[in-house]
Amino acid sequence: MFVYQKNLQYPVKIRNVNPRLASIIISQYGGPDGELGASIRYLSQRYSMPYAELKALLTDIGTEELGHLEMVGAVVHQLTRDLSMDEIKKAGFDAYFVDHTAGVYPTAASGAPWNAASIGVKGDVIADLSEDLAAEQKARVTYDNILRLSDDPDVNNVIRFLREREVVHYQRFGEGLRLAAEKMNEKNFYTVNPAFDR
Amino acid sequence: MFVYQKNLQYPVKIRNVNPRLASIIISQYGGPDGELGASIRYLSQRYSMPYAELKALLTDIGTEELGHLEMVGAVVHQLTRDLSMDEIKKAGFDAYFVDHTAGVYPTAASGAPWNAASIGVKGDVIADLSEDLAAEQKARVTYDNILRLSDDPDVNNVIRFLREREVVHYQRFGEGLRLAAEKMNEKNFYTVNPAFDR
């Protein structure tokens, strides 16, 4: 089970609103490679993971990503406080606003609501960890792109923290994959399952 | 942020596998009225909730639902351990198995992956709480239906616990709605926003 702790993992204090930027950053809330997908992917993959170390890794990172989801939500929220209708229209934020006002809804920047089709749970050690490595790289690119698009230091500060964490997760999943390959070798399994390769 | 605590909110100990039942219960993992939708709905609605008591209520219930998601995942997992191909085929579990093996994937019993279109975040106190009341009733019905379909006491024990929690949440959201109505009256707002009703 999960226990909520009142502080964010890293503080979010944004001084200036910017609804356009919010409508881009929301992709890390509910977009194809965002934090919602990350947390649900890892927390779901745990059940069929046969090795305790890797199950713990998935739990650990999955729980941290829930905290990142919260942080991205806070960024979006702070960028959209007390907007005038004029600011909303100029930023093209009206298409989001009409259905969600200034609420935080799990959608991609493109407008597509989050869909579990964007995550994979294959019930296979190697495939699931490969999925996770790809996921971390895709999230890293999304943060890169946000940094390219944003010049708000209050935002970039947070985004840089989140981006760095994805890099760390990528490395940890890399170690996890090596560990898995070793363990499978011991039991005479390979990345390409020899039971089917003979 | 969230801290993981190793125990489940309520213990899950299922002695007999039952892939058919697993493929029904998974709807409370990733179905239209399941625990994934519940937790993401409440945790997302928090940001635009203007009253501290209600923000706390959403955080509190949203976090608990994450624990329920975990419990439902554990039920599905325990019902699908060490299956033979024969058991899988007889149960019609092959359509799930081909893409997820015995992993736990956020899907409805119908086979549709979870889609955020099934939750509402409107950025409006009354609408969001009404959505939550409906959500709890819909989750309650899904648990009712699982209880109607299952005769495994190990499973039903857990489902009854989860169902009871939804009833409690429904009551708490009902109190929340009353509280919100009062607060809005103080500031001269009504359920039907008088700014537009004049």
Next chain:
Amino acid sequence: MFVYQKNLQYPVKIRNVNPRLASIIISQYGGPDGELGASIRYLSQRYSMPYAELKALLTDIGTEELGHLEMVGAVVHQLTRDLSMDEIKKAGFDAYFVDHTAGVYPTAASGAPWNAASIGVKGDVIADLSEDLAAEQKARVTYDNILRLSDDPDVNNVIRFLREREVVHYQRFGEGLRLAAEKMNEKNFYTVNPAFDR
């Protein structure tokens, strides 16, 4: 069955085109809380509704919402007549135009086509009516937001009429829920189904 009557429920006469506003208002045609969802939700819930008064209520409101769908379509249509390519591009209406020209397609303002995942039919009196109460509140907020974004009196006139109807429907569904609770009591059923609560 349904009979078409040539007049709209409330007249729509819009003098000035405004493709940007059309692309926002279309969310009440095919968006998550729009009139398509409303009518299909209520007309679908009728079948399993056990009480004649409530079945009639669903039929009645569901049929009226079909007429509202038609009105919203008329608003969108009148706001997008005889546009120049320049008007289309300046309004960002090109993303819609390329696939639908000036046709009226059931989509959200966000660009997501209407999806039945956004409505609930649970086959349960209390859950379905709670869903309906939430739906009316969510539609009301969407109309509020359109009124916030639009300053065209010809449009707002129509939107105010539609918004008012949602408030009336909300009240009628509220009465419906009270009626249902009473009826269920008579037969010794409660909101929380005692068959499962013992």
Next chain:
Amino acid sequence: MFVYQKNLQYPVKIRNVNPRLASIIISQYGGPDGELGASIRYLSQRYSMPYAELKALLTDIGTEELGHLEMVGAVVHQLTRDLSMDEIKKAGFDAYFVDHTAGVYPTAASGAPWNAASIGVKGDVIADLSEDLAAEQKARVTYDNILRLSDDPDVNNVIRFLREREVVHYQRFGEGLRLAAEKMNEKNFYTVNPAFDR
């Protein structure tokens, strides 16, 4: 606007329940080529249809399809009344039942909720009528397949009526297309728009 008339267009009186058959027939309620899609397609295409005769045709057929939607819903409902849990499980109806009990929800037989991606509104006379001709043929095939799968005379009676209506609609849309081609010739337009073909 629409007026509800209490009788069905054609009577539905089914004596024997059959949840398996219901779960197939529901595709004509909310499946890719079903009556929901038909009615929304035609009623949506009306706005941009430039010729009064064709606008009337779309209104006329679209309204009739709403009545067919109602009839298909009635078939599904009557096939799923008073089921025992045993009947539900044997028929594989449990995957539907868990989320909708015996309510009628707009889904395909495959389990995918209805999605407006399955209909086209192009705002172009020829394209829209071609879409409609295709739609009627696809609906006709679905009814053919239901007739192949069902041996319940009470059901087939209704399905044959509905199938026949699709054939009539196909012919009427064919006449509509011929009419449109003539009208466009008068104004020096062709099926292949000469403005772009020079």
Next chain:
Amino acid sequence: MFVYQKNLQYPVKIRNVNPRLASIIISQYGGPDGELGASIRYLSQRYSMPYAELKALLTDIGTEELGHLEMVGAVVHQLTRDLSMDEIKKAGFDAYFVDHTAGVYPTAASGAPWNAASIGVKGDVIADLSEDLAAEQKARVTYDNILRLSDDPDVNNVIRFLREREVVHYQRFGEGLRLAAEKMNEKNFYTVNPAFDR
């Protein structure tokens, strides 16, 4: 099987970038009536097509559409090379850029990822060919709209070629439908299947 040939079917040489136009044209890559849908529709319908001439027609056109998909991708790519962040933001291309940088992703202009719900494979000669006729008309309209929105001669040159091919395909499918009707008559079948019409 397919063999790749290094040249495009028709050359794409675009001198000036234009991210806004790219974000519109991409609908012919991954939108509801685009080339991805076209190729997959025809190549999938082949299997159940009973007549060799029509199977060959589907293979032929389906393969050509794969080449058109490639051409549209090339247009989108060339319109989005070496963009500055400023150009990206001004064009509203940031919503696409954040998730795909300058990669080519199968999405509609509206932002909805391509969904197979937008194509029909009915396993019926008449229905499938009617679907194909409609598809070609819908693609033609999309190209018409691109030509209306674009004033880049390098782009329009390519789009005109692609549009013309759709018109040719429409005519070929028309001949295919006449051929099918004749063949079915020989075996005593009609457009309206007499086995069910007696």
Next chain:
Amino acid sequence: MFVYQKNLQYPVKIRNVNPRLASIIISQYGGPDGELGASIRYLSQRYSMPYAELKALLTDIGTEELGHLEMVGAVVHQLTRDLSMDEIKKAGFDAYFVDHTAGVYPTAASGAPWNAASIGVKGDVIADLSEDLAAEQKARVTYDNILRLSDDPDVNNVIRFLREREVVHYQRFGEGLRLAAEKMNEKNFYTVNPAFDR
């Protein structure tokens, strides 16, 4: 552009029909990790791939996957020829049959139509190749599962060929990733982009 060659990459000759198995194998046609997704993913990623060798690799594998898509379609087709209604119903194939007869439609075994949300095109060398490595592993698992579920030697023969190709692709993408990392080092770029890591 693509040229069609009449033979399959590997012959498909299945003697016995088996609609249940067909409804599982179709996931490699239109499921989350199937051949449609594979080919579109690689052929789409080509445009933004900066290195000629890797562009060629994507074209090469993407084109081969189109041939695999064709082979999987042939397997599904041959497993569903000349079925009786009785065979269809016993196999639970009726839910597919009602909407597609014996046509081959791009759907997952679960019933969800193919959705581009299941593929990633990030416009970033490392992320795209990581996505591809994961994709090949996920496809490999799906083939493993088909081999676990099927005991038809005619089918397994083909599936084993396809599975082996995925393993080869995985290795080639692994080499591609190493090549990319080297190339990026030359230009002073790392897997974790130092421009953002300083």
